[in-house]
Amino acid sequence: MTTSSMPCARPRLLAIVFKAPPQDQAAAQAAAQSGKLSQDIQLPLGTDGLASTLDGKPLDPQAIANEQKKLQDQLQQAAEKARQQLNANPAPAQ
Structure with missing residues (x-):
């Protein structure tokens, strides 16, 4: 053995x-x-x-920051558009 x-x-x-x-x-x-x-x-x-x-290759902190900034800008634009639509079409009073 x-x-x-x-x-x-x-x-x-x-x-x-x-x-x-x-x-x-x-x-x-x-x-x-x-x-x-x-x-x-x-x-x-x-x-x-x-x-x-x-x-593997490490992530680039600057690229991550740029991507986060881009996503934040997109969210702000979407929020502003929704706010404008809400103000243009207010809900009827009850």
Whole structure:
């Protein structure tokens, strides 16, 4: 019998854990009696491709700022247009 020094090839997982309140009355009562007022919800996420993402080219902060400015301008224009339409067509008095 031989042993190998190579590690097992297991998929690596990252788990995100949320604290959630009980969903129904019976679970809420049981949780209150046990002193545990929340339950853990685990979401396992595969880490395949994470290294290549982290090792990739970083985002350009100036490009991000420009994109945010562009989106903000679009939102302001849409709000102004909606405001003008609302002022042009006021709701009838009741």
